[in-house]
Amino acid sequence: MSLAPGSLDAGLSALFDRLSGVPGSDPENRSGGYCDDATQAQVTFRLTSIAGVAQDELRVEYDPDAVIEGDTYEPNPGNPSERLGGVIYTSSGHRVLTYTVKVECHFQDVTAKLYSERIRTRLRLPSAQRELRALGLSIVSIGLTRDFSGSSFANREISTALFELVLNAVDAASDEAVTTIERAEATITGLEP
Secondary structure (H helix, E strand, O other): OOOOOOOOHHHHHHHHHHHHOOOOOEEOOOOOOOOOOOOOEEEEEEEEEEEEEEEEEEEEEEEOOOOOOOOOOOOOOOOHHHOOOEEEEEEEEEEEEEEEEEEEEOOOOOOHHHHHHHHHHHOOOHHHHHHHHHOOEEEEEEOOOEEOOEEOOOOOEEEEEEEEEEEEEEEEEEOOOEEOOOOOOOOOOOOOO
């Protein structure tokens, strides 16, 4: 799995929609508004940090079936076990992803903290864990909800709550197969004493 920018957004959006009960979770508030008329709430999330942990691993694997364009060497076309094949290099490493999850709500009788706590509580459920595993993620920690309620630019009260979600992931990348020498014959000659 490669942690390309935005590669986890759709999966996390679907997870936050289900856990919060507020449809339209939005990475980094790309839609720019509240997408749910019923709750007047919006869940947004932002990747704030990716940190590598320990040393990355470089794995070299031989693949006898790898086809390498331009490679014409084939010792015995009638015997597949003597196929040249190739070597594939794969680099992978453990990453810790930190997300800030923000909930905003315009209703005064239901606060953003309610939706935030709903997400935090449900993240530990087996169904949420399965969804995270399907994305190649697991939970390291779920931070406490912080309340940042206040007035908006239009002088309207907005309930705002944030928490930090820290996840484990593996980042991996593979290169194209490269040619290799499977067998070499050598003749050694020396001087007789």
